[in-house]
Each structure stands twice: as structure tokens, then as C-alpha cells.
Amino acid sequence: MKVTHGAAIAALLGACNFGGNSGGGGGDDAPIDAAPPGDGTASGSVFDPSVLRVSVEIDYETGEAPYTGPMPGFGDTFDLSHANINRLFAGKKMLGIPRTTANMEDIGAIPDEQVTVADILAIAAAHRSQHDVPGLKTYYVVFVSGRFTDDVGPKAGVLGVSLGSTGVIAMFKDVIASSSAIGNIQRFVEQSTLVHELGHAIGLVNNGVALTSAHQDGPHGAHCTNDSCVMYWQNEGASDMAAFATQYVLSANTILFDAGCLGDVDALSGGL
Numbered sequence: 001m002k003v004t005h006g007a008a009i010a011a012l013l014g015a016c017n018f019g020g021n022s023g024g025g026g027g028d029d030a031p032i033d034a035a036p037p038g039d040g041t042a043s044g045s046v047f048d049p050s051v052l053r054v055s056v057e058i059d060y061e062t063g064e065a066p067y068t069g070p071m072p073g074f075g076d077t078f079d080l081s082h083a084n085i086n087r088l089f090a091g092k093k094m095l096g097i098p099r100t101t102a103n104m105e106d107i108g109a110i111p112d113e114q115v116t117v118a119d120i121l122a123i124a125a126a127h128r129s130q131h132d133v134p135g136l137k138t139y140y141v142v143f144v145s146g147r148f149t150d151d152v153g154p155k156a157g158v159l160g161v162s163l164g165s166t167g168v169i170a171m172f173k174d175v176i177a178s179s180s181a182i183g184n185i186q187r188f189v190e191q192s193t194l195v196h197e198l199g200h201a202i203g204l205v206n207n208g209v210a211l212t213s214a215h216q217d218g219p220h221g222a223h224c225t226n227d228s229c230v231m232y233w234q235n236e237g238a239s240d241m242a243a244f245a246t247q248y249v250l251s252a253n254t255i256l257f258d259a260g261c262l263g264d265v266d267a268l269s270g271g272l
């Protein structure tokens with residue numbers, strides 16, 4: 001399918017919603033899938049050697065902050081994001097991702113619980129403080145309550161969305177928190193979702209970073225065919241995402257990308 005300018009919003013959404021149906025209920029909303037690569041996708045230009053620094057800004061709605069701090073036996077909660085995003089760049093960029101809420105911003109209450117693409121972009125327009133400049137690539141992440149909402153209605157199982165070339169990501173804290181009754185699993189789901197959405201924003205899968213092997217899940221857009229990869233389209237719901245996280249997090253430094261996805265980014269970075 002060819003993306004045209006007429007599909008700008010769909011392409012902007014491009015990168016995806018990580019998540020799926022909320023478990024167990026049956027008949028839940030089907031997650032919106034990614035649009036094919038095209039207009040509005042991430043550029044992949046973050047891999048240009050002239051980009052020396054990559055900075056992820058994190059804001060949160062009051063009461064919806066991401067999990068932070070140490071996890072017994074695993075290290076810091078944000079180690080997982082740091083390890084995985086550093087791996088995408090083969091350790092060759094200076095990466096900034098805040099680890100503590102003191103280094104994030106509380107942007108106050110957001111009464112709207114049906115959060116659209118336009119809403120997310122409005123939040124970013126009002127609160128994003130970091131912007132790309134020569135040598136620096138920035139991404140903006142906001143944690144909110146409520147549900148991602150499209151023309152059809154709220155999507156109960158969507159954990160996060162990445163808005164293509166804008167570098168803007170929204171994380172749906174209530175959905176993340178409901179993914180498991182176990183606190184550490186919630187943390188892993190949150191970190192894995194953040195890694196997934198940043199992966200899209202950075203250009204995976206064929207979302208600005210070209211394929212070097214056949215691992216794109218075409219029917220699901222910018223996702224990976226390997227169900228052991230964090231870029232897999234998790235359509236079985238947040239509970240399955242929790243299972244994914246449980247399966248993979250042997251340590252806080254576990255790399256969640258498969259060889260296919262790493263091959264794509266290594267072709268641009270030069271690899272480890």
C-alpha cells in the first residue's frame with residue numbers, strides 16, 4: 001500500500017500502538033495497526049554521524065509518572081531503556097534518558113481521558129522543551145491517564161503510541177499499570193513499551209531505518225515478524241505483553257531486539 005499525503009494522519013500515527021486487547025474480556029477493541037512506511041515516518045537520520053547526542057525528554061500527567069528507582073536484583077528501572085536504546089546506536093551516541101522523576105516534568109492534570117493524536121500533539125506543543133539542533137536529536141515522551149482514542153473510539157489495550165516523524169510518544173499509564181498485578185512486571189511492561197515506541201521513533205521496522213533482512217510484519221506495519229523481538233506486534237493484549245516482559249527480563253541490561261532489528265540499525269551505525 002502506498003501512503004499518500006491524504007493519509008497524513010494515518011502516516012503520522014505510523015509507528016504504532018504497542019499493546020493489544022485487554023486480556024480476557026473478548027470482543028475488545030482491535031488495536032490500531034501501523035501505517036506502512038511513507039510520509040511522516042521517522043527519518044532514521046538520527047544515525048547520521050553528525051548527531052552526537054540523543055536526548056529523551058519525559059513529562060507526566062500528575063499521578064501518572066513512570067516507575068523509577070531500583071529493582072532488587074535487577075538494578076535501576078530505567079537500565080532497560082538505557083541498555084536497549086544505547087544498543088540501537090551501538091553505544092556511539094551520548095544518550096540522555098532521565099531516570100528519576102526529579103529529572104522529568106509534572107505537567108499537571110489532564111482531565112481528558114480519551115486521548116487523540118491531536119491531544120498528544122497539543123500536549124507536546126505546550127510542554128516539550130527540547131528540540132532538535134545540529135548534533136542533537138530529541139524525543140518527547142509523555143505519560144498520561146486515559147485511553148488512546150481514534151475516530152472509532154477509545155482503545156482499551158493500547159500501551160503506547162509513537163507519532164512518526166514528530167518524535168512524540170504517549171504512554172498510557174493506566175493500561176500499563178493494569179497489565180499485571182505484580183509491580184515488577186508492570187515496570188518491565190512499561191520499560192519494554194518505552195523501548196518499543198522509541199524503536200519506532202528511531203526508525204524501526206522499515207519506518208525510516210531500511211530493512212537489511214526480511215523481518216517486517218507487513219500486515220502489521222512497522223513491526224517485526226519475530227515474536228521474541230520487542231518490535232513484535234503484540235496483539236494478544238497487555239497480559240501477553242507482561243508475559244513477554246517476564247520471559248525476557250533476566251537482567252536490567254537484557255537486549256530486547258532480535259538479530260533482524262539489530263542488523264538494520266547496525267547497517268547504519270557500523271555496529272558494535
Ligand SMILES: [Zn+2]
Nearest residue numbers: 015016017018
Ligand atoms: Zn509498535
Ligand SMILES: [Zn+2]
Nearest residue numbers: 224229258261
Ligand atoms: Zn525485530
